Amino acid sequence: MECKFKKQGCGGCQMSDTAYSDQLALKQKNTEKLLRRFGKVRPIIGMQDPMHYRCKVISSFGTAKDGSLMCGLYAGYSHKVLPIADCLLEDRRCAEVVQAVRQAAARCRYTAFDEDRGTGLLRHVLVRRGFSTGQIMVVLVTVAAFLPSSRQFVNELRRLCPDITTIVQNINSRKTSVVLGDTNKVLHGQGYIDDRLCGCSFMISPASFYQVNPAQTEVLYRCAIDMAELTGKETVLDAYCGTGTIGIAAAKRGAAAVAGVESNGDAVHDAIRNAKRNRVENIRFYKADAGRFLQQLTEEDEAPDVVFMDPPRTGSDEKFLSALCTMGPKRIVYISCNPETQARDLLYLAKNGYHINVIQPVDMFPFTEHVECITLLTKTRE
Incomplete structure (x- = not known):
């Protein structure tokens, strides 16, 4: 891709002079460097057409x-x-x-x-x-x-x-x-x-968090939900749920019940409206800090079977991770926009009773250095 604005100082895409196949190879190498100690890293999923993807x-x-x-x-x-x-x-x-x-x-x-x-x-x-x-x-x-x-x-x-x-x-x-x-x-x-x-309808307001690359978001979320192996019997927690996209899709794909937790009140309001417009009745949303919410669930001796977690670039804090390990869900699907902080969190989870089964990078932002990565973790011991 030849960008005529790069010489003018635009820093929007750091890899505009690199062939797309080489970008994918570099992102694969960087992800493997960070995460291969946890297991085999699957080949990165790229885009067929990596141009004009930002909606x-x-x-x-x-x-x-x-x-x-x-x-x-x-x-x-x-x-x-x-x-x-x-x-x-x-x-x-x-x-x-x-x-x-x-x-x-x-x-x-x-x-x-x-x-x-x-x-x-x-x-x-x-x-x-x-x-x-x-x-x-x-x-x-x-x-x-x-x-x-x-x-x-x-x-x-x-x-x-x-x-x-x-x-x-x-x-x-x-x-x-x-x-x-x-x-x-x-x-x-x-x-x-x-x-x-993912077969669901979502309302997007000015401040709504909604991925800028919807084509790859569909790929990302379908991979994550497939990893959860929902059969219709599982209870699910969607942590850092935003406007409820993953949780609502999981509720329609086979979860028995879903709880979404998000600290942003506007996002929770949008999530509730999105659930109603999709006629999804087996999901509830809560405005709360994710770590405190998990601590409360452990105190009440409640534990979901599956946890989806999609934290910000800084990753999760120890309060959340500690409560998650105490809770002990059978499967954790960790979606990350920063493999560096994901590696730190995976190390904590691996030391506290979880095995990393799948590591799947996805290229959400071609021509930039960013990469998303989904990992599936399963509980190894009581």
């Missing part, structure tokens, strides 16, 4: 030298906006919608927020497209709550892109590098879009 695009606004409004990606290790309009990783339709947002905003005479001077209005635009539904959500992030000529902006954007499903204004007045603020105003549509994953 979530975030673009930041800036001011060009001629004073016009521009948007694009930040240069590496800076807040300098590069006017990138055709990134080779971004979904083509999402990228087109971003440029339409810029045009509509320019016609409304909106200006880019300057964090040094504290002037201007627009910070970012986030565009999401449902991989299977094609529905499109636009989230315009502003520093102030008042959006002048908002009706004109919506009409102009819909004229340029009639297929847009919903338009949301997000207000972020904080001095922060975090993209979204806490307040949303729906300018058009319902404020969310729908997508389908």
Whole structure:
């Protein structure tokens, strides 16, 4: 892949000069280096077409030298906006919608927020497209709550892109590098879009966690659920469950009952709604710290048969892992976006009664250094 923006300082894809087959070989080697002490690492699952896979695009606004409004990606290790309009990783339709947002905003005479001077209005635009539904959500992030000529902006954007499903204004007045603020105003549509994953329907709101590569997410989750070997009798815990994607899919695939635990209240709210829209009645969601939740279950002498865990990049803490080992589920399916912290956690679990049966890397982010890895662990002793 030849990226014309790399020389300008864009650091979005670190491996743009490397053939895809060589990327997979390198990721396989790196995963084996970290995890082979636990067992054989299966061949990494790559993509047939590793281009334009990102169905979530975030673009930041800036001011060009001629004073016009521009948007694009930040240069590496800076807040300098590069006017990138055709990134080779971004979904083509999402990228087109971003440029339409810029045009509509320019016609409304909106200006880019300057964090040094504290002037201007627009910070970012986030565009999401449902991989299977094609529905499109636009989230315009502003520093102030008042959006002048908002009706004109919506009409102009819909004229340029009639297929847009919903338009949301997000207000972020904080001095922060975090993209979204806490307040949303729906300018058009319902404020969310729908997508389908593993045979289930999911609602995606502006702040929802939803994987940016849905094609590979389907592969990742199906592998994880297959490893669980659900027969219809098992009780399942989905730890760090987010908006409930894995737990809901497992509930429909054969679990007797599922409990999902997540510390983010908005995510739990979305998970409950997603379960209802899929008519899944054998699942419950709880807003709680995963480690404390497991400790409570052990105190009540309750233990699921299977645990799915998909922690953040930092991995799990010892409180969670200790409670998990005390609980003693028959199978643990560990999905990780960081094999380094996964290796640390696997070492703890291996020392406390678990055997690592399967290690399966999956390439979720071609042309970057990141790799996801699923491991199956089974209990070896009481």
